Amino acid sequence: MSFWSYFVNNYPENWENKVVNDFRDKNISDFFWKTDYGEINPFSKTKITLSHGKSQTLDQIRWKFTSNQLLNKKILSRLNDGINSIYLKEIKFESSIFNKIMVDIIENHITLNPLWSRQELNLWTEWATSIKTGSLRLNPLSNLLVKYDEKLLESQLRTYKFYNDSFDNENLKCLYVPNNLTLSPSFEIAVLGAYLNELIELHHKNNIKIPNKIIIETSLNNNYIESIAKIISIRSIVSQIAQVHQLDVIIQIETSVNSHLLKEKDFDFRLMSITNMAMTSLLGGANSFELSDGLIKSNEEYWKKILVNIPLILKEESYLNNEMYKGAHIIEEYSFKLAQKAWKIFKKIETQNGLIAVIKSNQFSNYIQ
Numbered sequence: 001m002s003f004w005s006y007f008v009n010n011y012p013e014n015w016e017n018k019v020v021n022d023f024r025d026k027n028i029s030d031f032f033w034k035t036d037y038g039e040i041n042p043f044s045k046t047k048i049t050l051s052h053g054k055s056q057t058l059d060q061i062r063w064k065f066t067s068n069q070l071l072n073k074k075i076l077s078r079l080n081d082g083i084n085s086i087y088l089k090e091i092k093f094e095s096s097i098f099n100k101i102m103v104d105i106i107e108n109h110i111t112l113n114p115l116w117s118r119q120e121l122n123l124w125t126e127w128a129t130s131i132k133t134g135s136l137r138l139n140p141l142s143n144l145l146v147k148y149d150e151k152l153l154e155s156q157l158r159t160y161k162f163y164n165d166s167f168d169n170e171n172l173k174c175l176y177v178p179n180n181l182t183l184s185p186s187f188e189i190a191v192l193g194a195y196l197n198e199l200i201e202l203h204h205k206n207n208i209k210i211p212n213k214i215i216i217e218t219s220l221n222n223n224y225i226e227s228i229a230k231i232i233s234i235r236s237i238v239s240q241i242a243q244v245h246q247l248d249v250i251i252q253i254e255t256s257v258n259s260h261l262l263k264e265k266d267f268d269f270r271l272m273s274i275t276n277m278a279m280t281s282l283l284g285g286a287n288s289f290e291l292s293d294g295l296i297k298s299n300e301e302y303w304k305k306i307l308v309n310i311p312l313i314l315k316e317e318s319y320l321n322n323e324m325y326k327g328a329h330i331i332e333e334y335s336f337k338l339a340q341k342a343w344k345i346f347k348k349i350e351t352q353n354g355l356i357a358v359i360k361s362n363q364f365s366n367y368i369q
Contacts, residue, residue: 060288190345231284284324
């Protein structure tokens with residue numbers, strides 16, 4: 001006799017009958033989860049799931065730096081706390097930044113400002129020539145979502161061409177899609193997809209070689225299931241866009257804490273929220289989780305160490321990864337419905353000749369309401 005024969009098979013209808021019998025004053029539909037993307041029946045099996053691709057792990061626990069002040073000291077302190085990735089956002093190059101830092105064994109991510117002089121850009125490209133891991137990011141569509149400025153876009157494109165011609169380290173080149181707006185998940189994913197599509201088209205039109213890496217930034221909130229589904233949906237949408245353009249690329253999703261949610265919140269709330277978002281980042285299959293000074297109301301080194309410990313312990317001691325949600329009906333169904341709505345909005349933008357055309361015609365607000 002098989003060991004499994006001792007267990008009675010249960011089917012969705014068995015659970016539904018049990019619920020109806022136990023809660024005589026309710027219908028089964030009363031237990032459906034009503035979301036912005038449609039109802040989800042918690043008792044049924046997932047019929048359609050998103051393509052997950054290769055299993056993803058959270059490889060990078062990152063700290064973002066935005067100022068040159070005492071930068072080398074701060075980087076060394078955070079590395080000593082346990083991060084394995086640094087992110088320098090629009091910081092002017094100084095040779096002292098990397099004193100005593102073993103750049104060959106950490107991830108080095110640098111975002112350049114397309115309005116910088118070519119001399120300043122050269123300082124970074126020369127330094128990054130021999131760097132093996134990370135990214136050197138220059139976005140030719142910077143500020144597109146803030147304000148359409150044709151002359152500015154033309155200037156940034158010239159700078160981007162210069163950057164591509166003068167920098168030949170393919171390991172660090174990438175298509176970089178920043179997260180500049182706070183939108184509902186479906187609209188954010190659609191805009192990220194449309195933004196990526198514009199970047200790809202820009203490369204085609206100007207005969208610029210497309211990098212083999214796509215980096216997508218997104219911020220998370222305290223909605224646990226929604227945040228997991230958001231990461232899954234972003235990877236699915238980006239994969240579809242890459243497939244349409246016949247690109248064989250690495251897709252990296254970088255998550256961070258939505259700092260707007262922490263404004264005027266007490267210390268305990270902040271720590272619990274960051275823990276929640278670190279867990280969703282791990283379970284959703286993100287590639288990095290970003291921390292920064294502004295997440296806690298303290299300059300004490302002790303609390304910065306605690307911040308790093310949160311994702312570090314979850315990753316190294318709790319063994320959380322994105323294999324755990326697979327087969328979980330609620331997450332699979334929510335992810336599918338979210339991606340489905342985002343894809344519809346994305347296609348609507350593309351039928352209007354893409355994101356740049358929509359912004360240029362002052363129609364962008366119609367897509368985010």
